[in-house]
Amino acid sequence: xxxxxxxxxxxxSFGTSRAVESVDLRVEAGSFYGFLGPNGAGKSTTIKMLTGxxxxxxxxxxxxxxxxxxxxxxxxxxxxxxxxxxxxxxxxNLTAREYLIFVGRMHSMPGDLLRKRIDELLGLLSLQDExxxxxxxxxxxxxxxxxxxxxxxxxxxxxxxxxPFEGVDxxxxxxxRHILTTFVERGSTVFLTSHVLEIVERVCDHVGIIVGGELVxxxxxxxxxSGGSLEERFLEVVGADAGAQNHLSWLEEDAS
Amino acid sequence: xxxxxxxxxxxxxxxxxxxxxVRAGRLSNAVFTILLAFGGLxxxxxxxxxxxxxIETLPEARxxxxxxxxxxxxxxxxxxxxxxxxxxxxxxxxxxxxxxxxLPVSSHGVFLYNYLSxxxxxxxxxxxxAMAGLCLAMVIVHGPRMLWCIPxxxxxxxxxxxxxxxxxGWLAGLMQNKRxxxxxxxxxxxxxxxxxxxxxxxxxxxxxxxxxxxxxxxxEQSSGDEERDALPLAREEHTKAxxxxxxxxxxxxxxxxxxxxxASSVFAGHALQGVACFVGMFSxxxxxxxxxxxxxxxxxxxxxxxxxRRRSAAARADSSAERGERHxxxxxxxxxxxxxxxxxxxxxxxxxxxxRAPEVKLSLLSPLVILLMFGFLLSRSGRGESxxxxxxxxxxxxxxxxxxxxxxxxxxxxxxxxxxxxxxxxAPLPRHRILRGKNLAMAxxGIGIxxxxxxxxxFLLPLxxxxxxxxxxxxxxxxxLTCLIGNVxxxxxxxxxxENTLRAExxxxxxxxxxxxxxVLLPVAFIPLMIPAGxxxxxxxxxxxxxxxxxxxxxxxxxAGIAMLYGRAILVQGDLLQRRExxxxxxxxKE
Numbered sequence: 001x002x003x004x005x006x007x008x009x010x011x012x013s014f015g016t017s018r019a020v021e022s023v024d025l026r027v028e029a030g031s032f033y034g035f036l037g038p039n040g041a042g043k044s045t046t047i048k049m050l051t052g053x054x055x056x057x058x059x060x061x062x063x064x065x066x067x068x069x070x071x072x073x074x075x076x077x078x079x080x081x082x083x084x085x086x087x088x089x090x091x092x093n094l095t096a097r098e099y100l101i102f103v104g105r106m107h108s109m110p111g112d113l114l115r116k117r118i119d120e121l122l123g124l125l126s127l128q129d130e131x132x133x134x135x136x137x138x139x140x141x142x143x144x145x146x147x148x149x150x151x152x153x154x155x156x157x158x159x160x161x162x163x164p165f166e167g168v169d170x171x172x173x174x175x176x177r178h179i180l181t182t183f184v185e186r187g188s189t190v191f192l193t194s195h196v197l198e199i200v201e202r203v204c205d206h207v208g209i210i211v212g213g214e215l216v217x218x219x220x221x222x223x224x225x226s227g228g229s230l231e232e233r234f235l236e237v238v239g240a241d242a243g244a245q246n247h248l249s250w251l252e253e254d255a256s
Numbered sequence: 257x258x259x260x261x262x263x264x265x266x267x268x269x270x271x272x273x274x275x276x277x278v279r280a281g282r283l284s285n286a287v288f289t290i291l292l293a294f295g296g297l298x299x300x301x302x303x304x305x306x307x308x309x310x311i312e313t314l315p316e317a318r319x320x321x322x323x324x325x326x327x328x329x330x331x332x333x334x335x336x337x338x339x340x341x342x343x344x345x346x347x348x349x350x351x352x353x354x355x356x357x358x359l360p361v362s363s364h365g366v367f368l369y370n371y372l373s374x375x376x377x378x379x380x381x382x383x384x385x386a387m388a389g390l391c392l393a394m395v396i397v398h399g400p401r402m403l404w405c406i407p408x409x410x411x412x413x414x415x416x417x418x419x420x421x422x423x424x425g426w427l428a429g430l431m432q433n434k435r436x437x438x439x440x441x442x443x444x445x446x447x448x449x450x451x452x453x454x455x456x457x458x459x460x461x462x463x464x465x466x467x468x469x470x471x472x473x474x475x476e477q478s479s480g481d482e483e484r485d486a487l488p489l490a491r492e493e494h495t496k497a498x499x500x501x502x503x504x505x506x507x508x509x510x511x512x513x514x515x516x517x518x519a520s521s522v523f524a525g526h527a528l529q530g531v532a533c534f535v536g537m538f539s540x541x542x543x544x545x546x547x548x549x550x551x552x553x554x555x556x557x558x559x560x561x562x563x564x565r566r567r568s569a570a571a572r573a574d575s576s577a578e579r580g581e582r583h584x585x586x587x588x589x590x591x592x593x594x595x596x597x598x599x600x601x602x603x604x605x606x607x608x609x610x611x612r613a614p615e616v617k618l619s620l621l622s623p624l625v626i627l628l629m630f631g632f633l634l635s636r637s638g639r640g641e642s643x644x645x646x647x648x649x650x651x652x653x654x655x656x657x658x659x660x661x662x663x664x665x666x667x668x669x670x671x672x673x674x675x676x677x678x679x680x681x682x683a684p685l686p687r688h689r690i691l692r693g694k695n696l697a698m699a700x701x702g703i704g705i706x707x708x709x710x711x712x713x714x715f716l717l718p719l720x721x722x723x724x725x726x727x728x729x730x731x732x733x734x735x736x737l738t739c740l741i742g743n744v745x746x747x748x749x750x751x752x753x754x755e756n757t758l759r760a761e762x763x764x765x766x767x768x769x770x771x772x773x774x775x776v777l778l779p780v781a782f783i784p785l786m787i788p789a790g791x792x793x794x795x796x797x798x799x800x801x802x803x804x805x806x807x808x809x810x811x812x813x814x815x816a817g818i819a820m821l822y823g824r825a826i827l828v829q830g831d832l833l834q835r836r837e838x839x840x841x842x843x844x845x846k847e
Contacts, residue, residue: 087845093608105589
């Protein structure tokens with residue numbers, strides 16, 4: 001099967017600290033890939049490198065068959081991907097519609113198609129009632145939804161989503177899950193990071209687990225089935241110590 | 257009152273101040289320490305100086321001298337106090353009662369502690385010792401009746417702090433809406449700057465006014481040698497009398513002057529006026545505190561006033577959609593003639609958010625104010641005609657002012673986008689088009705304000721049609737040169753900015769020096785633009801009155817050259833941006 005993302009010994013350091021260490025990712029085209037890891041594990045750094053927002057220190061990578069480090073290939077790649085970065089990429093002083101028009105024009109979308117898709121996206125993500133507001137006035141969840149709308153607007157082949165469900169309400173979460181599932185069903189690829197393991201378990205078909213900058217697990221979710229839940233496997237590979245102090249002394253005293 | 261709570265709030269205020277300074281880097285830290293030491297010295301020196309001057313001069317002083325001294329001290333206090341207030345307004349942590357209300361303290365307590373802690377300020381630390389020193393000197397020199405000055409000083413401090421506390425409460429309510437809040441801060445800062453400029457403007461206006469010149473010229477023509485010799489003295493006396501009259505009237509009318517008026521009245525033996533001033537200031541302070549307690553608490557607890565109903569967001573959205581339908585295309589969807597569609601998209605989106613950003617509005621107002629003041633003075637002096645040969649050079653000066661004001665934005669155009677910069681760099685289009693789109697977005701500012709200023713200069717200066725046309729071309733050339741320099745700076749030395757300001761987030765030496773770099777680079781880059789004005793000047797000296805034809809032609813040639821240079825350089829800058837974009841993101845976006 002063709003690979004949407006392939007990396008070889010991809011690494012990134014910040015000074016003396018190594019944020020990502022020799023990561024070998026294999027993400028098949030048409031898959032729903034969940035990229036998991038504890039806080040500070042290197043998930044966002046990896047996404048930044050894959051989307052061309054951060055230079056790797058060493059290693060090789062290909063996204064949709066293009067190398068993000070080669071300028072001409074980077075532009076080709078960017079025209080085929082959608083991204084919801086960690087801190088989003090919104091302009092405080094634009095309304096949702098204005099932002100989406102801007103994104104659409106960057107992708108040279110014809111005016112009629114652009115308007116039609118914007119209306120659909122704003123309606124679907126319940127942002128149509130907030131059109132008069134600037135994004136600076138949005139809640140975090142609304143900003144997330146708008147960023148997702150911007151990523152979906154050009155109908156990309158590959159979506160990079162950094163914590164798309166964080167701060168999003170249950171209704172919007174279900175809508176987003178439905179959109180993403182449909183997106184994958186018709187052959188596109190989703191690469192997402194999330195802390196919500198239940199959601200990953202429900203929607204993803206492949207997972208990769210990164211700990212301390214190293215990819216410690218990469219497998220089809222179905223292959224995990226026999227070994228218990230994703231949470232158990234995650235805690236196992238992350239190395240959460242069951243014996244570590246996880247209680248407060250005064251609560252224990254009161255309980256006894 | 258719980259002393260522990262009060263101490264905790266005072267400590268909180270102090271830690272906020274210290275942390276803010278420490279986070280700002282070593283330089284700011286050193287400056288803060290020096291200022292602190294200097295402030296301590298100033299406290300002692302202020303007390304001793306005021307006391308010594310009082311002891312020395314009070315025996316022979318007249319009521320007006322005392323009034324002027326207290327007025328000066330009050331003005332100094334107000335200036336420092338307002339400066340502190342403006343700084344506080346930009347840091348919500350000091351204003352916010354919500355951060356304390358969940359703690360086991362009564363709402364009255366929270367309000368009182370917060371209010372009392374506002375006395376811990378630079379203004380009080382600097383001015384109160386001086387006021388105390390003067391009070392003491394007055395009591396020693398003129399007896400116990402001058403003890404009245406102490407309640408007057410306290411009432412003055414109470415009134416000012418209560419009034420500003422009320423203002424802050426009101427502003428806190430206003431600023432609950434983020435969008436409005438940012439504009440409120442921008443507007444207040446602007447008004448504050450204008451307020452400081454008013455005396456300067458009045459002074460310059462008086463100096464340059466036709467009336468003064470005509471009066472004096474009339475006297476000079478009609479008088480003999482002796483009278484002409486006495487002229488400077490008469491002028492000085494006249495100015496002094498007017499100043500005295502203005503100060504006396506001001507302190508009588510404005511409550512902020514009642515400390516000065518009260519103190520001089522007591523000194524002159526009018527005790528009743530002193531009592532009236534005290535009662536007036538005390539009443540205003542008490543009323544303000546009462547009002548601010550109610551409004552601040554209402555804002556903090558989210559109590560709604562039964563005021564006129566606002567249109568719901570949905571209704572606004574509906575009308576906005578209707579408006580969009582009525583006008584057809586949205587602003588960001590419009591096509592621009594002769595401009596690539598993607599560049600137009602960048603330009604229109606950038607222009608839209610730039611014009612909504614309060615920090616940009618504020619920055620754009622400054623060249624307008626400078627040009628307005630300049631134009632006002634020029635029109636009052638009536639010297640426009642006499643400037644003759646220098647008029648073309650002055651059009652370049654106005655362009656330079658505009659470009660320097662816009663340079664803080666053009667030279668950090670990606671920094672201004674904040675997190676939005678990712679949208680540009682994720683966009684699948686050649687990087688030189690991003691730069692061109694962003695340059696185009698600033699054109700209405702860089703060229704528009706220059707042309708507006710030029711239109712005003714046309715009325716004030718002896719400029720012929722060719723001069724005006726040449727100056728228009730000059731505005732375009734100046735803008736393109738600014739863009740070329742600004743693009744390089746945006747790519748090579750982007751600066752992460754604080755939210756809602758054009759200040760660097762990290763107030764370290766390097767970003768501050770970087771922000772000042774355009775002040776050096778732009779005047780140097782503009783040197784070639786002086787050639788047409790220089791040529792025009794020399795031709796006039798030689799008696800070649802061509803009405804600015806050469807000025808126009810040279811600028812036309814210059815613009816063609818600069819446009820060609822821009823066309824080639826932007827491609828190189830695009831490549832540079834491509835290579836530097838990961839570096840730019842590392843600086844501008846949070847890790």
